[in-house]
Amino acid sequence: MASLTHDLERGRTTALALVESCLAAIHDVDGEGGYTFVDVDAAGALKTASAFDAMREAGSAPSPFAGIPIAVKDLFDVQGQVTRAGSTVLAGNQPAQRDAECIGRLRRMGFVIIGRTNMTEFAYSGLGLNPHYGTPRSRWRPHESRVPGGSSSGSAIAVAMGMAHAGIGTDTGGSCRIPAAFNSLVGFKPTARRVPLDGIVPLSSSLDSVGSIARSVHCCATLDTILAGETTRPLEARPLHGLRLAVPRNIALDDIESCVAEEFDRALHRLSRNGALIERVVVPELDEVAELNAKGGLAAAESFAWHRHLLEERATEYDPRVLARIRCGADQSAADYIELHGKRRSLITRATARIAPYDAVLMPTTPILPPPIEGLTEDADFQRVNLLALRNPTFINIIDGCALSLPINRDNKAPVGLMIAGPANTDRDILSIALAIEALGRDWDRSPIAADEV
Numbered sequence: 001m002a003s004l005t006h007d008l009e010r011g012r013t014t015a016l017a018l019v020e021s022c023l024a025a026i027h028d029v030d031g032e033g034g035y036t037f038v039d040v041d042a043a044g045a046l047k048t049a050s051a052f053d054a055m056r057e058a059g060s061a062p063s064p065f066a067g068i069p070i071a072v073k074d075l076f077d078v079q080g081q082v083t084r085a086g087s088t089v090l091a092g093n094q095p096a097q098r099d100a101e102c103i104g105r106l107r108r109m110g111f112v113i114i115g116r117t118n119m120t121e122f123a124y125s126g127l128g129l130n131p132h133y134g135t136p137r138s139r140w141r142p143h144e145s146r147v148p149g150g151s152s153s154g155s156a157i158a159v160a161m162g163m164a165h166a167g168i169g170t171d172t173g174g175s176c177r178i179p180a181a182f183n184s185l186v187g188f189k190p191t192a193r194r195v196p197l198d199g200i201v202p203l204s205s206s207l208d209s210v211g212s213i214a215r216s217v218h219c220c221a222t223l224d225t226i227l228a229g230e231t232t233r234p235l236e237a238r239p240l241h242g243l244r245l246a247v248p249r250n251i252a253l254d255d256i257e258s259c260v261a262e263e264f265d266r267a268l269h270r271l272s273r274n275g276a277l278i279e280r281v282v283v284p285e286l287d288e289v290a291e292l293n294a295k296g297g298l299a300a301a302e303s304f305a306w307h308r309h310l311l312e313e314r315a316t317e318y319d320p321r322v323l324a325r326i327r328c329g330a331d332q333s334a335a336d337y338i339e340l341h342g343k344r345r346s347l348i349t350r351a352t353a354r355i356a357p358y359d360a361v362l363m364p365t366t367p368i369l370p371p372p373i374e375g376l377t378e379d380a381d382f383q384r385v386n387l388l389a390l391r392n393p394t395f396i397n398i399i400d401g402c403a404l405s406l407p408i409n410r411d412n413k414a415p416v417g418l419m420i421a422g423p424a425n426t427d428r429d430i431l432s433i434a435l436a437i438e439a440l441g442r443d444w445d446r447s448p449i450a451a452d453e454v
Contacts, residue, residue: 001219004165005064008056015049015056015067015112018165022069022114025162032142032161035134036154038074038084040115045069048112065222066110071164073155074116075123076100077199085201086119086151088132089310089317100199102210102227106168109226114164117154121319123170123203124303124326126178126390127382128153129373131319138370139183140415146370149179149389151203156183156213166223167213172203172299174365174393176211177405181365181417184407186438187213188220188431189393191402191424195227202306204299206341207397217438220404221431237436238359238429241275246358251286252392256367263416264364267408267437274440279358285351289395292343296328301337304329321382344398351399352423360433363392365405365417392419402427404434408441 007013023042026033033040052067061067074084077096084090099107107113118133120126128150129135136157138146148157155167156179169176171189180187188211195210202208212223221235247268253261272278292298303326315323332340355361366389376382396403396419403421420437422430 001065001068001165001214001216001222004068008067009064015052016046018067019045019049019069019112019114022163022165026115032136032157033163035136036118036157036161036163037071037115038086038118038133038154039081041081041113045112045114052110052112061110063109067112068110068165069112069114070106070166070168071115071117071155071158072103072113073152073167073169074119075170075201076103076168078103078113078116081116083201084116085123086121086130086133087318089314090201096199098199101196103168103199105226105229106223117152117158117167119153119155119169120151120175121322122201122303122307122326123151123172123175124299124322125150125386126174126393127376127386128179129376135373137373138415140370145373147182147373147376149182149370151175152179152213156180156185156187159183159185159213159215165214166219168223168227169211169213170200170203171209171211171393171397172207173390173397176213177365177393177403177417177419178389180213180405181407182370182415184409184415185213185215186217186220186407186434187211187405187417188224189396189403190224190228190427192397192400194224194402194427202302204302206298206302206344209397217404217406217431217435221435224427224431235428235431235435237439238432239275240271240436240440243271243276243360243433244358245271245276245278246283246355246361247278247280248283248286248361248363249280250282250284252283252363253367255388256364257369259369259414260364260367260416263408263410263413264418267418267441268362270440271437278362283351283354283361285347285354285399286395288343288347289391289398292340292347292398293394295332295336296325298337298340298344300325300329301332301340302329321379347398348400348424355423359422360430361421363419363421365419366392369414369416396421400424402430404430406434406438406441
């Protein structure tokens with residue numbers, strides 16, 4: 001994003017040129033635009049871009065970011081547009097009367113909303129499949145039709161395929177980080193309370209957070225600052241030497257694919273060689289997440305509360321897999337729900353204390369590569385793979401933490417994400433550490449691989 005602002009400022013490009021380039025990618029007949037977006041505001045984006053070019057020429061642009069096209073997940077209210085949440089159930093609703101608060105913040109800085117991106121219906125899956133609007137393919141081996149990751153599938157594919165320069169999404173259990181990992185992008189999930197949720201269709205009011213998907217840590221850090229309503233300021237990389245980084249020995253590395261394990265271990269070796277202190281530790285709280293989610297967890301209870309009246313008349317219009325997960329909430333009693341909150345508070349307290357001695361926790365974002373869509377036709381296969389994709393990211397939402405997924409795969413290698421995580425309100429620290437690891441990663445692709453790092 002910094003390079004775009006510099007190019008705009010120096011006249012090397014224009015907002016109109018940026019928007020036209022993104023629209024060309026969206027409308028490419030051989031591309032994924034038709035599955036990536038549920039709505040494209042071409043006329044509005046072109047008009048807005050032209051206006052910002054005139055303002056910049058006159059020296060009155062609202063910010064250096066004015067004119068940069070971004071994509072917005074179909075969960076967010078955008079004035080004058082229908083918020084479908086990836087579903088046909090809401091498609092007949094009236095257009096939003098106002099922007100979601102966080103979207104308004106982006107607009108006031110001059111970002112151009114080029115369109116609304118596809119997603120898992122009601123954000124309830126980590127794989128990104130959508131039977132209503134189609135499923136965009138991961139950019140890795142597109143001829144094999146692999147899942148894009150979810151639920152913010154379209155936001156990731158839009159960035160990966162040059163249809164937008166950033167994607168705004170939500171993250172309830174990995175919905176920004178998983179699609180980022182599956183498409184070799186950066187995805188950030190902030191502390192949940194950091195960005196207001198007003199004007200956003202909820203999945204789980206206890207776990208939802210607003211994040212971003214972009215091409216660099218700097219881009220995500222900039223967007224996070226704006227979404228949170230803070231003054232933008234430079235992000236400085238933390239020195240790697242002396243950082244204490246914890247790697248869970250339990251759960252996080254179970255059922256890991258060999259390629260993911262190889263790239264993850266390679267990253268740990270490089271960090272260690274650059275002075276970081278890697279400690280493999282047991283995190284018992286990871287073992288408790290499955291129990292908390294045994295009846296669908298907080299997401300099922302809270303989503304059922306929001307959907308229950310719609311389900312009375314329109315249940316047949318839902319994706320059956322999403323419907324099944326929502327209906328798990330009907331099996332929870334008020335006592336179950338209250339008990340869940342109590343157990344989560346205890347888990348947050350204990351997990352925060354356990355990771356407090358460390359600067360960050362490192363895990364593979366997902367233990368798997370993006371699987372082929374055709375291998376998920378059976379519900380049992382879908383459920384197994386979905387839970388694997390969600391497992392590591394979900395832990396961070398449960399403990400009220402923040403995390404970033406950083407691509408660590410070498411050029412032309414399968415997409416692997418490194419998750420850098422911390423407890424609540426350590427967002428800036430996590431971003432600073434991620435910036436340092438990202439800079440080291442740029443050298444990984446240029447430098448030979450030592451025998452002990454393969």
